[in-house]
Amino acid sequence: MRYKLSLKGRSFYEALERMLYDERDAFRILVKSWVTIWLGKWRERVKILHTKPKLPSSIEGRIEEAKRIYARLEFRKELKNLVTRKLISQGEICMASYIAENLIIEEIARRLRNSNVDSKNLRLDPLDIYNALSRRVLEIRRERGPLIYLRIKPNLL
Numbered sequence: 001m002r003y004k005l006s007l008k009g010r011s012f013y014e015a016l017e018r019m020l021y022d023e024r025d026a027f028r029i030l031v032k033s034w035v036t037i038w039l040g041k042w043r044e045r046v047k048i049l050h051t052k053p054k055l056p057s058s059i060e061g062r063i064e065e066a067k068r069i070y071a072r073l074e075f076r077k078e079l080k081n082l083v084t085r086k087l088i089s090q091g092e093i094c095m096a097s098y099i100a101e102n103l104i105i106e107e108i109a110r111r112l113r114n115s116n117v118d119s120k121n122l123r124l125d126p127l128d129i130y131n132a133l134s135r136r137v138l139e140i141r142r143e144r145g146p147l148i149y150l151r152i153k154p155n156l157l
Contacts, residue, residue: 034093041094047146050154059109066109070101075126079104083133090141099147103133 019027055063070076083100092099107129115122140147 038094041092044144045092045094045099045146046148046150049149049151052151053149062109062112063105066105066112069108069112069122069124070105073124073126076104079126079130082130083137086134086137087140090137092137092140092147095148102147103136104129107132107136 016027019030073079080097080100083103084096087096087100108124111124112122
């Protein structure tokens with residue numbers, strides 16, 4: 001939505017608030033169209049599971065190590081913001097921040113697999129990671145199907 005509004009010096013939230021009070025009909029149309037697009041992306045990209053998917057232990061271990069490395073990265077927030085913006089610019093508006101974080105972790109795990117270096121000595125260049133993920137985001141745009149597997153415990157339903 002932020003890209004659809006012409007802000008001209010105002011913040012996104014100020015523009016939304018102004019629309020809410022001054023242009024109620026336009027605001028309703030904007031929100032309705034955005035929610036419709038978001039729900040469409042939800043149906044396309046999210047799959048609900050009742051059990052945790054089984055992965056080979058080597059892959060699970062690499063992903064856990066990649067999560068630990070990601071948590072220690074000093075440029076984690078900036079990289080996540082860049083990838084999130086790239087996803088949104090390509091039309092991935094549903095849970096873009098979550099998808100961005102998982103793409104970064106997958107890329108780190110891929111680099112762990114391809115390197116002979118210990119994970120503590122692995123050097124990660126944020127620009128190199130972003131460039132690799134930019135290509136991946138463009139591929140995601142052309143793909144259909146889930147990117148997020150949401151596990152819901154059966155006793156909660």
